[in-house]
Amino acid sequence: MNSPLPPLEAPTQSAMPEAMNPSPDRVYIGFDLGGTKMMAAVFDAEFNILSRRRRKTRGNEGQKAGLERIGETIDLALEEAKVTHDRLAAIGVGCPGPLDLDKGIIFDAPNLGWKNVAIREFLEKRYNSPARIANDVDAGVYGEYSFGAGKGARCVLGVFPGTGIGGGCVYEGKIIRGTKSSCMEIGHVQVLRDGPRCGCGLRGCVEGVASRLAISAAAAAAVYRGQAPKLAALVGTDLKEIRSSALAEAIKEGDTVIEEIIKDACKHIGVAVGAVIHLLSPDVIVLGGGLVEAMPKLFVGEVKDAARKNVMDTYRDTFKVVAAKLGDDATALGAAAWAVASLQPA
Ligand SMILES: [Zn+2]
Structure with a gap:
């Protein structure tokens, strides 16, 4: 008998669950992080919008306060949709600036004055849900591809x-x-x-x-x-x-x-x-x-x-x-849809 193949390297365990919540009442968050405004939207499993919440970004207050504000905006949107955190299956964020797409880091957002912001880690810890980031324009185009003009x-x-x-x-x-x-x-x-x-x-x-x-x-x-x-x-x-x-x-x-x-x-x-x-x-x-x-x-x-x-x-x-x-919803919708697509097994 041939010697057995070496065991496959175990996948790195993220602190967060990678598998999506399969429940039919699962919801997704789409987030549009802009230079002046941010928007959190809650979608059901068919991407019908349940709520949206817009606030000023206030990038000048610093990145720590900025992350907190992103979390608060998501909380407000969830509250408005009357959805509890355990139903969250994926979070997608459309972000400006050069990004590390795999690690979920904003390297540099000159409009916000932020550098090396680990936004994915922050969201995964806070919501115990997988999160993905995408360039904001890419997210908008993906939204149009999935639901709109493309x-x-x-x-x-x-x-x-x-x-x-x-x-x-x-x-x-x-x-x-x-x-x-x-x-x-x-x-x-x-x-x-x-x-x-x-x-x-x-x-x-x-x-x-x-x-x-x-x-x-x-x-x-x-x-x-x-x-x-x-x-x-x-x-x-x-x-x-x-x-x-x-x-x-x-x-x-x-x-x-x-x-x-x-x-x-x-x-x-x-x-x-x-x-x-x-x-x-x-x-x-x-x-x-x-x-x-x-x-x-x-x-x-x-x-x-x-x-x-x-x-x-x-x-x-x-x-x-x-x-x-899709107008103003394109980025949030596309970011959520892209996060969900990225989480599907290839
Ligand atoms: Zn140029």
């Missing part, structure tokens, strides 16, 4: 123009990620060789020319030059006031220059999307965020046209461009 697609690319331009991709049911942290930084795809300096330090990133910040700056200049009378009447030249809704309103009232600024931004986004199409051939491209919500038709149409112009013939009719459907 449902059932083989490959979903999500693009979210906001203060920056976030990107994420779900490929055959899995979030595409790096070894430790997330990837799909579509905002930093170079679209202008010697373009303006981006916040990341590189030049010509699509984020530098097509984010809400870039659009608002161009719009403020147009107001200053007297080319956008409607926007001038609505908000003036104050960058902080030039929000998505004001831009949309000015276009509706006839500021064609503002419309051209948005179209230019969409052309740049289309170049970056075209690059991803050549690499991954997504069948659905989901556009989301405040700007897209304020003018979905304009964004979807222009980005689609630009992406079609920037790909080889073979790919021209292989994708659709759609607006996101």
Whole structure:
């Protein structure tokens, strides 16, 4: 007889139960940790929402207080849903910044001023339930893939123009990620060789020319030059006031220059999307965020046209461009669903 194989190495025992509570009355927590706001949502086993609780993040109060606040927000959501802790089967958190996805650590969240925050460990100890973290944009895209505009697609690319331009991709049911942290930084795809300096330090990133910040700056200049009378009447030249809704309103009232600024931004986004199409051939491209919500038709149409112009013939009719459907719930919903999927045996 052959000598027996050496015993398999015993799996490292986490202090927490890895197996999910199989009870049909189990619930999941989805958490959206944003720079200014946080939201905890409680979902039942079919991902129907039972409660949601929003609070200010107050990152400046420090990370210890921050973790406590996250816990309190979850407690409030559980209380509102009239759910006891023992029914919790999984917690998913969408987080900003570079992350250690496996260990569940936020390395660095500049918007919050937090460093090396072991959020997964904190939640698993507090709730005796398995927890997972995901990049916030990835969680949002996974939400759209599971329940929203990208449902059932083989490959979903999500693009979210906001203060920056976030990107994420779900490929055959899995979030595409790096070894430790997330990837799909579509905002930093170079679209202008010697373009303006981006916040990341590189030049010509699509984020530098097509984010809400870039659009608002161009719009403020147009107001200053007297080319956008409607926007001038609505908000003036104050960058902080030039929000998505004001831009949309000015276009509706006839500021064609503002419309051209948005179209230019969409052309740049289309170049970056075209690059991803050549690499991954997504069948659905989901556009989301405040700007897209304020003018979905304009964004979807222009980005689609630009992406079609920037790909080889073979790919021209292989994708659709759609607006996101889940709004503010996408990240919490996607984070919870991703945590549950990650806990299923492979
Ligand atoms: Zn950049």
